[in-house]
Amino acid sequence: MLHSPFTLRDVTFPNRIVVSPMSQYAARDGHADDWHFAHLSRFVLGGAGTVFTEAAAVERHGLRTHGDLGLWQDSQIDGLARIAAFVRANGSVPGIQLAHAGRKASERRPRHNEGPLNNEDVALRGETPWETIAPSALPYGENWHVPREMTASDIAEVVDAFRSAAARADAAGFDVIDVYAGHGFLLHQFLSPLANEREDAYGGNLASRMRLSLEVADAIREVWPEGKALFFRVSATDWIDGGWTLEDTVILARELKDHGVDLLDCTTGGIGGAVKPAHMPIHPGFQAPFAAAVREKTEIATMAVGMIWDPELADGLVRDGSVDMVALARELLNDPNWALHAARALNGDQDFSLWKPAFGWWLNKRERLLRRLGLR
Secondary structure, rough: OOOOOEEOOEEEEEEOOOEEOOOOOOEEEEEEHHHHHHHHHHHHHHHOOOEEEEEOOHHHHHHHOOEEEOOOHHHHHHHHHHHHHHHHHHOEEEEEEEEEHHHOOOEOOOHOOEEOOOOOHHHHHHHOOOOOEEOOOOOOOOOOOOOEEOOHHHHHHHHHHHHHHHHHHHHHHHEEEEEEEEEOHHHHHHHHOOOOOOOOOOOHHHHHHHHHHHHHHHHHHHHHOOEEEEEEEEEOOOOOOOOOOOOHHHHHHHHHHHHOOOEEEEEEEOOOOOHHHHOOOOOOOOHHHHHHHHHHHHOEEEEEEEEOOOHHHHHHHHHOOOEEEEOOOHHHHHHHHHHHHHHOOOOOOOOOOOOOHHHHHHHHHHHHHHHHHOOO
């Protein structure tokens, strides 16, 4: 089942294996370059059916770091279009994640020690902090910048920024958008009562906290072709008492489905703040039950992500109807050919027919030689 096709709207995914967005922190002024092309090309040649770019900021101040990709201006289209064209030409589906970091913005690149930018970063690397915005003036964590509480005008600008970025994503040739509403990014901040203390139409009860996500979905659908797929990545739980819950996620999923969203990409955690998760049981596939529950209760397609590196586990999640797609990230950095190796591990593709012809012919010849020599 893991290598079976799957269709949403007019998009047919050749298999259920998805390259999850992985920030490289290597962009300049939000532009994709040769590094991003080479990074993502490996996974296409390695058999992944869907390849997502890393999160692309819809506004400049929505960047998480100075090295993030962006799609807030037309000059950023060409570098991404080159990637999308290569992905499609080689049989995979090109996808892009759109994001706004909110209070999680103005951060140094993680390899420079995770945390908010400060004067030391200006002196060492010339990376200047910028003003962050959020639903409420609550910092992401201790010693983080206190964000400015967003006005109604700010909110409208964010919605418009997602709309404009989606139009650029279409112009770049992507077939899927994944809206980042998890891991403490801006839309998650509005969803979670731990980050949203507003008393207007965008805060308070669940319906009000969901409002921005639904407006973003509507705005994207205004410009995103009817035949193209729309995903939402949501943290299904904050893992904190008083925070966002699976029950909230189910309600949100039903609403998103009615607003043109085709699949819920289920992750967990990341809201930040003063209260830390009391217990997050981390083990292979630990987030998959959330995706399964959402799928069962709403009949929306779902995707599981997180510590799924065993082909048997990935195949089983699709085979038993828990999820429709499976996303991998760091395991693919470790093994860009994971999708092809998984096919062999699951007793398929013994003749390397799933590999690109330029690779498969040589590998098949090598395999025959090894068998003749008694080494297989």
